[in-house]
Amino acid sequence: MKTSDDFKEPPEDYHIIVPAGWFQLALDPEVRDRSIIALADRQFRGIGNAPQLRKEFTRELQRAAKKAYTAGGTELYISMLAVGPIPLASSLLISVPSADEWPDFSDVDELAEFLADRRGPLDTAAELGVVELAAAGRAVRRRTKEAADPETQMGNTLSTTLLTYHVPIPATKRWLTLTFSTPLEPLADQLVELFDTVAGTLYWE
Template identity: 70%
Template sequence: MKTASDFTSPPQDYNLIVPDGWFQLSLEPEERDRGIIALADRQFRGIDNAPQLKKELMRDLQRKAKEAYKVGGTEIYISTLTVGPLPLASSLLISIPALGEWPEVSDADELAEFLTGRRIAPGVENDELSVVPLTAAGKAVRHRRKEVADTTAQMGNTLPTTLLTHYVPIPATNRWLLLNFSTPMEPLADQMVALFDTVAGTLYWE
């Protein structure tokens, strides 16, 4: 849960439910290093012969955290779940675009129309954009797509990344909360997207 006290008016907080095993990492500069160390220690608990891999993980997390913070990111949830020896790699970045970055509209249909003209990008496949109802947060814009792997940015991953973004209107404002889900688990993409949709559906405002 991240405070939203600078949104001009109510609500003051958003809340959502994530699966057990998703690690919450604050992107605030004074907090993120401590969180990155804690996550790396958790991931490599009981593994003493891979210090270089641990360092690479921490560097990758630091880079991603800094990039996310620059574009309005407030926190990241990173999955530490596994099925047997297989990690269920996925993450959720929550962000609030800066004033002026999106049109000042509070209607999901209007935002969807705006985004339709911006979503053509190289390396993007299966691009789907729609307006959907969220149980407690009302109408939101849902954008699913698949990006070709960038091995330099994903620690050698060669699988495409499935991305799902829910643009949720912040009540009493013309601003939007973005729930940016991603997973490189291509064989399980549909199942992971179903999980992401479920998480988005739990969001509510106080």
């Protein structure tokens, strides 16, 4: 099992602008629990008599943070935005794939072709192509869906929309991966527009 410690010197010279209502959840195991408690306090502020909901919310955050850290995650953002009483559930994971799990090339067209060749029978409707980010340059953009997993998503029965950007790290053969996700299938298109906007803010020093 790999963790972010296995990905030597994750890049620190990138910047991305996220909406003010997104909370950055710490992935380092030494500070992870404090960060989760802080987010749970914020989410349930003013809401009394909901210990079970808070417990499930905290457990889901712990699961997400551990999974992100294991996948080489460097940053994880959780949306706290809402429209009226409807929370706009979504997240952004920034990660760096390990060298032995990722192709040894830095060309976005090659990566797009590689990912296209790996499409399974359930990926036929996926969007996959090369796009130009305003400041970060060319990147591979891929939109897919995942089936719901109610046992690990607090009872969610809607499919999860994933929007992934693979951006070459300058002067290396490594990639920075931005993985946006939302379980709000009815609002997926609108949230994907937001995700595209956030990805467009990525830039390198």
